[in-house]
Amino acid sequence: MQSLIQYIEKELKGLYPAEEIRSFIRLIFEQVCELNYTQLLLSRDRILSQEKKEKMEEIVKRLKTFEPIQYILGETEFYGLQLKVNTAVLIPRPETEELVQWILQTNQLKSPVILDVGTGSGCIALALKKELPAAVLTAIDISETALENAKENAKTNRLDIQLLNGDILNWEGQRWEQYDVIVSNPPYVRTMEKETMQANVLDYEPELALFVSDSDPLVFYRRIGEFSWENLRKDGFLFFEINENLGMEMAELLSAQGFRNVEIKKDIRGKERMLCCQR
Known part of the structure; x- marks a missing residue:
């Protein structure tokens, strides 16, 4: 195995x-050989089968095209959950874990009714259900393929959430619950910001879940705000992951819609990435 470790390091260097690269090595060996990091360190002299060597070489080949390791392996970890991911859903990110943590710290109810808008892989809804077993969780997404992914993750992690196909931009005329918490990580990257993004995001992650027009970058936030004003209980909370460059505009939008206690929070890297307000 030592020679394969050196091979991966050499191929991906630069x-x-x-x-x-060290993280890739750990993840690759965990999936292909079912070895955790400690076992890997203790098994460096172990000889692998040709089949496993070829699997690793294929993974490295794909990594050299900057395909995300999560899509290559088909899974990732989020808030202590193992989640399946594919190119129909965004890869769950650490800053979204921080959003989940903020919701848990803010919520004082044992069995809140929660809606996750644009659930993708289901990461936010499933993490909240894991931490709040008595909560009633509903998650919606416009993509049926994404919902299939979320359904698989709910089943694998034995977490009971309701999954609905729906377009939040056209929510009127449907019956909805009254929610204690609504959360969303909607598309918020402006088209003009594409040039600042890494190739592995641009080339592989779903545009539907990423981008909004330069002319109306707050379209999802405005519509979710309108929806939330109608469907949040009094004193209920609305949480967003936001574009770090549009925090002031977001605060102004939600204040104009009537929400109070608007608060923007920085993520672990010091970027204004989360917002909370109250009905």
């Missing part, structure tokens, strides 16, 4: 930071 393409990725050393720390990220």
Whole structure:
């Protein structure tokens, strides 16, 4: 195995930071050989089958095209959950874990009724259900393929949430619950910001879940705000993951819609990435 570790390091050197390469090695060996990091360290002299060597070589080949490791392996970890992911859903990110943590810290109810808008892989809804077993969780998405992914993740993690196909831009005329918490990580990257993004995001992650027009970048937030004003209980909370460059505009929008206690929070990297307000 030592020679394969050296092979991976050599092939990816200069393409990725050393720390990220070490993370790739751990993830690759975990999936292909079913070895955790400690077992890997203790098994460096172990000889692998040709089939496993070829699997690793194929993974490295795909990594050299900057395809995300999560899509290559078909899974990722989020808030202690193992989630399946595919190119129909965004890869769950650490800053979204921070959003989940903020919701848990803010919520004082044992069995809140929660709606996750644009659920994708189901990461937010499933993490909240894991931490709040008595909560009633509903998650919606416009993509049926994404909902299939979320359904699989709910089943694998034995978490009971309701999954609905729906377009939040056209929510009128349907019956909805009254919610204690509504949360969303909607598309918020402006088209003009594409040039600042990494190739592995642009080339592989779903545009439907990422981008909004330059002319109306707050379209999803405005519509979700309108929806939330009608469907949040009094004193209920609305949480968003936001574009770090549009925090002030977001605060002004939600205040104009009538929400109070608007608060923007920085993520672990110091970027204004989360917003909370109250009905």
